[in-house]
Amino acid sequence: MFPVYFIGAGPGDPGMLTLDGARALEDSATVYAPEPYGETFAKLLQGKQILIPFDYSYEELIARVRSESEQAPVSFLVPGDLTFYSPFQPFIDALGERVKVLPGVGIANAAAARLGKTLDLPGVCNRAIIASPRTLGDGPDAPTLEELAAPGVTLLIYMNNIPLPELVAVLRRGYGKNVPMALLHRIGLPGEEIVLADLDTMAERVGDRDFFNLGQNNPRPSLTLVIVGETLTAEPGGDWWNWRWEHVWKHRA
Numbered sequence: 001m002f003p004v005y006f007i008g009a010g011p012g013d014p015g016m017l018t019l020d021g022a023r024a025l026e027d028s029a030t031v032y033a034p035e036p037y038g039e040t041f042a043k044l045l046q047g048k049q050i051l052i053p054f055d056y057s058y059e060e061l062i063a064r065v066r067s068e069s070e071q072a073p074v075s076f077l078v079p080g081d082l083t084f085y086s087p088f089q090p091f092i093d094a095l096g097e098r099v100k101v102l103p104g105v106g107i108a109n110a111a112a113a114r115l116g117k118t119l120d121l122p123g124v125c126n127r128a129i130i131a132s133p134r135t136l137g138d139g140p141d142a143p144t145l146e147e148l149a150a151p152g153v154t155l156l157i158y159m160n161n162i163p164l165p166e167l168v169a170v171l172r173r174g175y176g177k178n179v180p181m182a183l184l185h186r187i188g189l190p191g192e193e194i195v196l197a198d199l200d201t202m203a204e205r206v207g208d209r210d211f212f213n214l215g216q217n218n219p220r221p222s223l224t225l226v227i228v229g230e231t232l233t234a235e236p237g238g239d240w241w242n243w244r245w246e247h248v249w250k251h252r253a
């Protein structure tokens, strides 16, 4: 019995694959690679059997992986990594001891790096909330995005399916004021685009570009992350550092 790796593959650029991930991938004979990894990881996948996990039912896929991992290591490329919104939990649980999960660069990590911004900043934002309108639920007790959006919150919205003008209106009500907003489209992939604006101007800045695939008959979420919050434009400066240096970090004899 060989390992089945669930490799945090990052946003799509092989430069963001970890060294552990690259080693596991190299060892594997079969790789389950969702789009667009078949293309962007093509060099690393040469000579391997490449399959798309979403082509199979649960029963078909688990049977395949059990049988393939009798012969050689198998890998799943997990978009971003396992931490948030990963669909592979049923396989990880069912495959038991042969599973090895390797962490990777989550989309939030790559987004923060592209923006050059830390997503919580004491004194500006004191909490970050990860949410998706697709998974908040629709029962009477389900929280709404409007309730999650509040001063002091950095909101990271995955898999958005709300039209942009409606989304900014909801967020504007939640924050109670205009705050900075970023759309990060196809990070680490061809066609990468980052729009930094604010709730009041984002819809106009984006115009008729369909960053969320809402005009198409395709239920799959688009590769766009939304980040909202004051930390996006905050510039804390030397006093911010010095306060912490004085009160927290400075060596005390």
Ligand SMILES: C[S@@+](CC[C@H](N)C(=O)[O-])C[C@H]1O[C@@H](n2cnc3c(N)ncnc32)[C@H](O)[C@@H]1O
Residues within 6 Å of the ligand: 011, 012, 078, 079, 080, 081, 082, 083, 084, 085, 086, 105, 106, 107, 108, 157, 158, 159, 160, 184, 185, 186, 187, 188, 189, 221, 222, 223, 224, 225, 226
């Ligand atoms: C199923 S979630 C995957 C999240 C991933 N497991 C993580 O931890 O980062 C898919 C959503 O992640 C975001 N996403 C995935 N890849 C992206 C990329 N390359 N650029 C921007 N957003 C991306 C989009 O919001 C997309 O709808």
